[in-house]
Amino acid sequence: MIKIKKAILPKGFTANGLACGLKKSGKLDLALIYSQQPATACAKFTTNSIIAAPLLVCKKHLKSAKKFQAVLVNSGNANCFTGKAGIKDALATAGCLANKLKISPSSVLVNSTGIIGKRLDTGKIKLGIPGLIAGLSVAGIHQAKKAIMTTDTFAKEVSVQLKIAGKRVRICGIAKGAGMIAPNMATMLCFIMTDAAITRSSLNQALTAAVDKSFNCISVDGCMSTNDTVLVLANAAAGNKLISSGAGLREFSQALEAICLDLAKMVVRDAEGATKFIQIDVAQAKSTEEAKKIALSIANSALFKTAVFGQNPNFGRVVAAVGASGLKIKEGQLKVKLGSLKGKQVKLTVGLSRGKAKCTVYTSDLTPEYIKINAAYN
Secondary structure, three states: OEEEOOOOOOOOEEEEEEOOOOOOOOOOOEEEEEEEEEEEEEEEEOOOOOOOHHHHHHHHHHHHOOOEEEEEEEEOEOOOOOHHHHHHHHHHHHHHHHHHHOOOHHHEEEEEEOOOOOOOOHHHHHHHHHHHHHOOEOOOHHHHHHHOOOOOOOOEEEEEEEEEOOEEEEEEEEEEOOOOOOOOOOOOEEEEEEOOOEOHHHHHHHHHHHHHOOHHHEEOOOOOOOOOEEEEEEOOOOOOOOEOOHHHHHHHHHHHHHHHHHHHHHHHHOOOOOOOEEEEEEEEEOOHHHHHHHHHHHHOOHHHHHHHHOOOOOOHHHHHHHHOOOOOOOHHHOEEEEOOOOOOEEEEEEEOOOOOEEEEEEEEOOOHHHHHHHHOOO
């Protein structure tokens, strides 16, 4: 497996991004990912009970259709808490794109990110769609990755190339996210494209496992979004033998996990106002679920995160967070090792002396700059 830091689109995919006027700054705010041939698709969405309109549309299309060709994404407006009008707007933009591309509306998946509670200006999006289509290209992924950003300070991208049964297969992922990051999932959008031929059930299996070990193991501020999405499209253009199980599925799953974990770490490194990247290793737990619960309790502790920002090695913050996890941990079982707080990377190791299971979670420090960014966000 070869990992490439930049986004390189797999066979059969093109993309583009432009500014349609949704952002007051004039920055790129509309992206399109297009598969020349119908693709299999799977997705994981936020578990927030308030779900943005585009996610409801995506869920509907994923349930009713078998193949997909386009993903339309806007930044600058989340199209959330907009009621029936929001769903109508999401369907309208999907329908407009489908009409221009001459494909089925149900083969279009839509996503939005930005301000909650404001009606989406579909007129601007519709006017931008012809330009999006006209500019589709392999290199257009570099415009698309910028168009999905909100408070991000850098675009997040990674590609992987591997051979499955003698055929070269590529997987490419782009993501956005820097704040409102909490598991199940973070407030982030992630779009993954692959030219692998794989069954939908196997693709879903691989995505579920990859998300669980990556995007569900990061936290910036413990605030869950309404729009989180991880979406993968597989168009079979690589010509490999259909992946359904065995070695092929294992190899593909490992590559997909590598993509997701790299992107998840980038989200934490780009956390709003952050100065430190924190790795929390919890070991000697009874189960992976137990280890993750404790690790996330620490990762979401404002006291721990501010102590790290202040370079204050107050391990009492860690002990308190472990005890607040809801699990009955005995004092004599607990071992805490906190690494140096002076660098940009901090490592915390927690031993529970209860079993052999372990889990790693990634988080950031909590800083005055985080407050400044979010106090002014509107």
